[in-house]
Amino acid sequence: MQKLSAAVIGASGYVGGEIVRLLLGHPNLEIKFATSEQFAGKPISKIHPNLRGATDLKFCKISGVEKVDVVFSCLPHGALLNKIAEIEKLGEWIVDSSADFRFRKKADFQKWYPDSPAAESADWVYGLPEIYRAEIKNSKRIAVPGCTATSAILSILPLVKAGIVDKEKIIFDLKVASSGSGNKSSIGSHHPERAGVLRSYSLGGHRHTGEVIQELDLPNVPGYSITSTPEVRGIVCHAHAFLNSESEIDDKVVWKLYRDAYGDEPFTRIVKDANGINQLPEAKILSGTNFCDVGWVIDSRAKQIVAVAALDNLGKGAAGASIQCANIACGLEEKAGLEFLGLHPC
Numbered sequence: 001m002q003k004l005s006a007a008v009i010g011a012s013g014y015v016g017g018e019i020v021r022l023l024l025g026h027p028n029l030e031i032k033f034a035t036s037e038q039f040a041g042k043p044i045s046k047i048h049p050n051l052r053g054a055t056d057l058k059f060c061k062i063s064g065v066e067k068v069d070v071v072f073s074c075l076p077h078g079a080l081l082n083k084i085a086e087i088e089k090l091g092e093w094i095v096d097s098s099a100d101f102r103f104r105k106k107a108d109f110q111k112w113y114p115d116s117p118a119a120e121s122a123d124w125v126y127g128l129p130e131i132y133r134a135e136i137k138n139s140k141r142i143a144v145p146g147c148t149a150t151s152a153i154l155s156i157l158p159l160v161k162a163g164i165v166d167k168e169k170i171i172f173d174l175k176v177a178s179s180g181s182g183n184k185s186s187i188g189s190h191h192p193e194r195a196g197v198l199r200s201y202s203l204g205g206h207r208h209t210g211e212v213i214q215e216l217d218l219p220n221v222p223g224y225s226i227t228s229t230p231e232v233r234g235i236v237c238h239a240h241a242f243l244n245s246e247s248e249i250d251d252k253v254v255w256k257l258y259r260d261a262y263g264d265e266p267f268t269r270i271v272k273d274a275n276g277i278n279q280l281p282e283a284k285i286l287s288g289t290n291f292c293d294v295g296w297v298i299d300s301r302a303k304q305i306v307a308v309a310a311l312d313n314l315g316k317g318a319a320g321a322s323i324q325c326a327n328i329a330c331g332l333e334e335k336a337g338l339e340f341l342g343l344h345p346c
């Protein structure tokens with residue numbers, strides 16, 4: 001089978017670099033262009049040293065990209081929207097990592113991104129295969145979810161779908177590693193300020209909350225707090241949800257809900273062991289993979305279920321998810337190029 005050609009727009013960034021890495025090992029997609037406005041002409045491995053020896057490709061400007069089959073866009077939000085007419089001419093399929101087209105209603109986008117231009121996203125599908133696999137299959141425009149939104153939605157989706165938790169009182173408590181903020185430094189990312197620190201970063205009002213409301217169809221704004229951690233990759237989400245019924249919930253019932261939702265999923269795994277040190281999802285062993293691990297604990301005294309999800313923000317949270325969506329949309333094997341199992345110990 002002839003490989004489909006691909007371009008990565010914004011390839012000098014963390015998500016773009018990870019997509020380039022995945023494409024270099026992909027059996028059916030071949031990278032032809034990788035853009036960076038500031039590093040045009042330089043070898044990709046100058047910026048992504050892990051790719052040394054794997055490709056001779058050099059960065060080019062967006063204006064130097066020729067028509068390919070699939071365009072992966074990894075620009076900050078707002079930037080793709082500004083160039084959408086130009087980018088749409090470059091590829092049959094467009095897979096975007098930014099927030100620009102994630103909201104079905106323009107007004108909802110404006111609520112969470114009041115300072116950014118908003119677009120109509122009627123042609124776009126939300127790139128979460130666990131909900132929209134059939135739609136992604138038939139789509140040429142895919143908006144990959146925000147990394148914390150993916151973990152929040154997947155943690156609790158089976159419970160919300162089953163109606164056993166109170167949708168008005170869910171609290172998402174997230175721990176997020178530093179690469180989630182991209183490769184531009186700031187005072188908060190400066191080593192002496194960040195190393196070893198667990199910092200309350202966003203207590204309420206985080207922009208990804210809007211996606212979670214949209215996808216879980218929540219009646220109000222849930223609690224959504226983020227703690228930034230000193231790790232480089234990884235997100236762990238604890239979703240605290242109160243049971244609708246006063247009666248005790250049987251763990252077997254919850255097992256069935258998660259199995260029904262994720263039993264056939266190639267990248268969303270149930271992790272819930274009775275003993276051992278890895279009883280619930282952990283992010284570290286997922287580094288570089290496209291897995292999202294999910295589990296839960298029933299806290300009967302608090303009448304709560306605490307649902308847990310872990311993933312690599314650059315994996316299932318962005319680049320891996322982009323490849324997974326492209327595989328589905330282009331009719332390729334869904335797991336193609338995404339077989340890496342992670343490292344242990346790491």
Ligand SMILES: NC(=O)c1ccc[n+]([C@@H]2O[C@H](COP(=O)([O-])OP(=O)(O)OC[C@H]3O[C@@H](n4cnc5c(N)ncnc54)[C@H](OP(=O)(O)O)[C@@H]3O)[C@@H](O)[C@H]2O)c1
Nearest residue numbers: 010012013014015036037038076097098180182183313318
């Ligand atoms: N980091 C994560 O964990 C994560 C997870 C999910 C989604 N996302 C989203 O994915 C996108 C990329 O994130 P990132 O972390 O990779 O960001 P990043 O490291 O800051 O990289 C941004 C890239 O966009 C390019 N760029 C910036 N402004 C541009 C413009 N006006 N025109 C053309 N190119 C421009 C930069 O290229 P130059 O070399 O030309 O400056 C760079 O390659 C963002 O929308 C982000 O919200 C990130």
